[in-house]
Amino acid sequence: MFRTVAAALARRSARHVVDATERRFSRFDALRRCRASDAFAASTRAGMCHDARALGPLPGDAEHAVSDVDKFLFDTNGFVVVKDVFSKDDLHAFHDAIDAHAHLIHERKGQLRLTAAKTPLSGDGKTGRKDLAGFLGWQKPHCDPFRSVLAHPKLVPYLHELVGPGYRLDHNPLLIMQDPGAEGFEFHGGSTLDSGDWNHPLGYDFRHGKMRCNLLAFAVHLTDVKEGDGGFCIVRGSHKSNYVCPPSIKRYEEATEHSYQPAVNAGDVVVFTEATTHGTLPWRGDAQRRNLIYRFSPANISYGRGAMDDGSYLAPAPNWPRSYLEGMSEAQRCVMAPPYHPRLNRVAVKPDASGVVKPAPREAHKVDFDRAVFKADYF
Numbered sequence: 001m002f003r004t005v006a007a008a009l010a011r012r013s014a015r016h017v018v019d020a021t022e023r024r025f026s027r028f029d030a031l032r033r034c035r036a037s038d039a040f041a042a043s044t045r046a047g048m049c050h051d052a053r054a055l056g057p058l059p060g061d062a063e064h065a066v067s068d069v070d071k072f073l074f075d076t077n078g079f080v081v082v083k084d085v086f087s088k089d090d091l092h093a094f095h096d097a098i099d100a101h102a103h104l105i106h107e108r109k110g111q112l113r114l115t116a117a118k119t120p121l122s123g124d125g126k127t128g129r130k131d132l133a134g135f136l137g138w139q140k141p142h143c144d145p146f147r148s149v150l151a152h153p154k155l156v157p158y159l160h161e162l163v164g165p166g167y168r169l170d171h172n173p174l175l176i177m178q179d180p181g182a183e184g185f186e187f188h189g190g191s192t193l194d195s196g197d198w199n200h201p202l203g204y205d206f207r208h209g210k211m212r213c214n215l216l217a218f219a220v221h222l223t224d225v226k227e228g229d230g231g232f233c234i235v236r237g238s239h240k241s242n243y244v245c246p247p248s249i250k251r252y253e254e255a256t257e258h259s260y261q262p263a264v265n266a267g268d269v270v271v272f273t274e275a276t277t278h279g280t281l282p283w284r285g286d287a288q289r290r291n292l293i294y295r296f297s298p299a300n301i302s303y304g305r306g307a308m309d310d311g312s313y314l315a316p317a318p319n320w321p322r323s324y325l326e327g328m329s330e331a332q333r334c335v336m337a338p339p340y341h342p343r344l345n346r347v348a349v350k351p352d353a354s355g356v357v358k359p360a361p362r363e364a365h366k367v368d369f370d371r372a373v374f375k376a377d378y379f
Ligand SMILES: O=C(O)CCC(=O)C(=O)O
Pocket: 176, 185, 219, 231, 232, 233, 278, 279, 280, 291, 293
């Protein structure tokens, strides 16, 4: 009798295991069978939890993955150089647009200088760094090369690997220019605040087999930088440091052999986490250095206010200046979305940057409930 009951129980539990396995496999099959762009929608039907579905890799991420070499280098050093992102034609388009807006360039003088006088970073002591912004809103075709950085096929894999699907443009991007003799920029960023606390808003983390950056930067080099020229400089591995960075290192006065100035060609992009201690060396090259800085954050995180602020905190504008958004492609447009969780109908860039992945619409009964409770479409 006991043996009969035990055998029946064993059969039942085996059937449960088989049923559960079949359910799991049919979910997997459903996902595999559907076209890549439908996978978000299919996963809703399969009942996968919202967060897992929205935060997981997008269909196509595997084919456009960052190489193991670059993953190793990024995790170890806090940056990686992506070669040949922009062609000679692209570079011409960038430079033509900049030259056409040269009257908008501002040089940092007086209080706006970025280095203390007579220090290794202060250059000739007179020539300041030059800054230019607003290019996402320039008249076509001048805005086009700058907009292409937002969803570029050679860069999206790094954004998905390091920031996650649904990544967003965090800051207003900036063009930095240094004429010969120009000062640098004291080292900043870093994993540890001067108080000794963790600098989590810039945080770099590795958990559950994934790297994540709360603020990822692109230094898009529009001109060549040779070894010893100066320009962008980074303390390798400093994104994992737990100690306050001493002022003598920030001012490039001590242990300078640990600060690395990569030699790069025009068209290369240095992808780095703002959790590294990094800055700029004075410019010793022969011609003007031009470098674009873009910063990206995960879908639900924001550092800057540019995405939602018209300057008046009492009346925040819903989005970036209209001129930035007009005429953008769908993929570029979704990178400009304000911060919110990907599960809330966030449109994401496709892994090959050819368009967007739209999530399955949020279920009508949930939307109805939110409208009833919050008088709005979303909580
Ligand atoms: O000069 C550079 O490329 C680095 C500039 C920088 O770190 C910054 O603007 O935050």
